[in-house]
Amino acid sequence: MSAFLYAAARTPFGRFNGALAGVRPDDLAAAAITSTLARVPDLDRAAIDDVVWGNANGAGEENRNVGRMAALLAGLPVSVPGVTVNRLCGSSLDAAMTASRTIESGDAEIVLTGGVESMTRAPWVLPKPAKRFPAGDLTAVSTTLGWRLVNPRMPKEWTVSLGEANERLRERFGISRERQDEFAARSHRLAHAAWESGFYDDLVAPVEGVDLTRDEGIRGGSTQQALAGLEPVFRTPEQGGTITAGNASPLNDGASAVLLGSEGAAATIGADPVARIAGRGVMALEPQAFGYAPVEAANRALARAGIGWDQVGAVELNEAFAVQSLACLDAWKIDPCLVNQKGGAIAIGHPLGASGGRVLATLAKVLRESGQRYGVAAICIGVGQGLAVVLENCGATEANR
Numbered sequence: 001m002s003a004f005l006y007a008a009a010r011t012p013f014g015r016f017n018g019a020l021a022g023v024r025p026d027d028l029a030a031a032a033i034t035s036t037l038a039r040v041p042d043l044d045r046a047a048i049d050d051v052v053w054g055n056a057n058g059a060g061e062e063n064r065n066v067g068r069m070a071a072l073l074a075g076l077p078v079s080v081p082g083v084t085v086n087r088l089c090g091s092s093l094d095a096a097m098t099a100s101r102t103i104e105s106g107d108a109e110i111v112l113t114g115g116v117e118s119m120t121r122a123p124w125v126l127p128k129p130a131k132r133f134p135a136g137d138l139t140a141v142s143t144t145l146g147w148r149l150v151n152p153r154m155p156k157e158w159t160v161s162l163g164e165a166n167e168r169l170r171e172r173f174g175i176s177r178e179r180q181d182e183f184a185a186r187s188h189r190l191a192h193a194a195w196e197s198g199f200y201d202d203l204v205a206p207v208e209g210v211d212l213t214r215d216e217g218i219r220g221g222s223t224q225q226a227l228a229g230l231e232p233v234f235r236t237p238e239q240g241g242t243i244t245a246g247n248a249s250p251l252n253d254g255a256s257a258v259l260l261g262s263e264g265a266a267a268t269i270g271a272d273p274v275a276r277i278a279g280r281g282v283m284a285l286e287p288q289a290f291g292y293a294p295v296e297a298a299n300r301a302l303a304r305a306g307i308g309w310d311q312v313g314a315v316e317l318n319e320a321f322a323v324q325s326l327a328c329l330d331a332w333k334i335d336p337c338l339v340n341q342k343g344g345a346i347a348i349g350h351p352l353g354a355s356g357g358r359v360l361a362t363l364a365k366v367l368r369e370s371g372q373r374y375g376v377a378a379i380c381i382g383v384g385q386g387l388a389v390v391l392e393n394c395g396a397t398e399a400n401r
Helices: 025-038 066-073 088-105 162-173 177-197 263-269 287-292 294-305 322-332 352-370
Strands: 003-010 050-054 082-085 110-118 252-262 275-284 312-317 374-381 385-393
Touching (some): 003 263, 003 352, 025 066, 025 252, 066 082, 088 110, 110 263, 110 352, 162 287, 162 322, 252 263, 287 322, 294 374, 294 385, 312 352
Parallel strands (some): 050 110
Antiparallel strands (some): 003 252, 374 385
8 A cells, every 4th residue: 555645735934033923833833734625625624544743843832742733723623633743854754754654554544744843933941950949040042943951971073053064064075165055046046936937826825814925035036146245154264164044044934734645545535646655765874964864865765666866857855054955966966957946945944844844745746747757855854864755746747657
């Protein structure tokens, strides 16, 4: 038995402190669920066997199982269960992978997956003291991004910042600042062009009460020359710093949802399947090498699908940093034109728990429009992990079969 993608939708991705800053993450998640189910109006909501939801933070308003909370807020019957999974940046892709296994095992016919993150509303946390009434000060720690409340037993080289980790990756593979800036400018150009052409019109639905119809961070006029003027963030120019606010993904708010089902669920859903989950892969490396982990994750997913890179017609790779994206493309030895044809996270945004669902849904539509048979969705994950999924286009043209 196989698992199939039937429908998907997401919110626009908002900037940090931007248009979605006033929306709770559980409400963002509910909006993505509502929009996705609106695409399959004949589906009896009570027929959904489970909701598997991704979230990377879990420290704020999305705590206490946001998957279940979002399902209730979206008006699903109370009989529909929900669970939240956390694999940091890969949480919603992991949610889809978990759901696909459940469907393949026969334990479920229809599973709603997705993920959410409000990086704007991520709280500061105050650790409880070891003793009552401590004499010294306590420090509130931001939960927006990266390591916090680190265990002192962790080796120092593992717990460097995400940016420093990617500066080291840049040194390892000799990836220039110029290549990074050009890759970032391309992301903005392609994302802008995709919106202008209407590609995202049926994938993205506005959040009720918010005046935002497109991803908030896209700058269609971005150029490599303009990005070259930005200062490095994690190292000084004298230290060889190359990573800037322009060639890395920003902080964002947003949610995505993907409806999966068995082949036999088509009648219940009232729609034909769009793509089949053909292979899955997971990989782990040293925590500071996380940006390179998608390389082997994708290779494993392709092996499980029984195909090679020469049969892949499209790739959606989440652009956490331009440098790690380029390192992965170089390792795969693929045509860069196949990758992120409708823009990537540097332009669109990277609300951690929602990005996996975004890349999976975008890939399915790219395959459907192009007629290509196979595609790869991949994502790097903090603390040294990577995930990948191979999709097979259910409507692939005969020439591509």
